[in-house]
Amino acid sequence: MSAQTATKVETATAVPRILGERAPKVTARNVDIYYGEKHAIKSLSVDIPDRAVSAFIGPSGCGKSTFLRSINRMNDTIPSCRVTGDIKVDNKDIYARDLDVVHLRARVGMVFQKPNPFPKSIYENVAYGPRIHGTASGKADMDDIVERSLRRASLWDEVKDRLNSPGTGLSGGQQQRLCIARAIAVNPEVILMDEPCSALDPIATARIEELIDELKQNYCIVIVTHSMQQAARVSQLTAFFHLGILVEVGDTDDIFTKPKDKRTQDYITGRFG
Template sequence: MNPVTSAVSALPKVVARDVNVFYGDKHALKEVSVDIPDNGVMAFIGPSGCGKSTFLRCINRMNDTIPICRVTGKIEIDKRDIYHSNLDVVQLRARVGMVFQKPNPFPKSIFENVAYGPRIHGLCKSKAELNDIVHYSLEKAGLLGEVKDRLEDPGTGMSGGQQQRLCIARAIAVNPEVILMDEPCSALDPIATAKIEELIDELKSNYCIIIVTHSMQQAARVSQRTAFFHLGTLVEEGPTSEIFTNPKDKRTQDYITGRFG
């Protein structure tokens, strides 16, 4: 089955072919095929329950944690099948960072929140190296200036927007290649949301970023490509400007113009 996509300019980072997801007898995701380019942002949009978060969670095999869930088809990152039996899922989840809808810092200090991943993955040989990784990650997440004098304070004591940027710093700290964001701004106020969007814009040159969002305005602001899901099917995918101004499928048109959703 050919992907519902026009050719992407660069080699794709993530390639999905005929991906199906079943929760018991429920067929939640149907024959999804798409190429996701590197160094940019792809947005998944669509009404609630359409399969966009389900597909996102296939990319770091988070659906493995659900006993009744079964995934078929193929997903490759850099041409390597991430569902192959000899693939180390722990290593995969280091390469594919995840930022959730609700900020979820560990009940540890700001420093330890960011240091945790590099430490357990053995990414640093000394305390000085770990210190550098923590500072670099906080800086990349646009947070270092706000917290550099209180790195020993608990991460849970920060504002919601700061907590979400801390979670992004935590994801960056293990040197991922792909960052998945599942509605990362839905629990945040407009000012915090603007900061996260600025951060996504800065990070896109170094990472493949995939964001699930209910906000079409957000998708239009932050992404270069958009995929529209409906009833478990990927209806169409293409450059964000085209999806929003000249969609090929009537279902996309109806969703974007507010006829359903």
């Protein structure tokens, strides 16, 4: 399947190499998103590869978080928000009438900018998703899921002795890894991360970045970030947004070394944004 053929993405015409290696997991075609009168995303088309990290970069208010949230329909909670166009996960339209948003969000998990563990124990935080979806078949199975999720989020060794203490008592970086463990626990296919490191110190950020790098072997990861170094470090595909338009999308190496668009060039060299 060739990406961006029948669409009018402005400058990104070549198919990124990563999409030759990995099948697209999420595809968007001619997506427009409005908040009331405000046109937040304008005619966006993009393919996001599976088992790779895609980064959305761009100045504040450019719509990258808006688009990210529309991939698991978190925008539904905002009454004035309206989405048109096609967004497909595994070739299934997620805005289709018969789609159950609960199932969608089980497959497309999300990690937020500010760590938001529930005011429950560490164990219960991770067990929350499996419980509501009824995926665990008993106490032993649940213990197993919790341990596996915490291990994958590289938090297990730090918390294994205090699984019953509150999740809110952890440090900021640990809380964010707990949120990632919580998202992994429902066994999603896509993990959306909305500036997951912006509230963390550099050491905690480095750990999360390592974690993202490991997770990409199993998941399709989309990360919104304000840090261009972060995008360069962790992602294989980078999309640059500006004023609601997807200006340029391509392999991360290409975007940061030979951007095609003047605006991308200006942004990554720090001339604006």
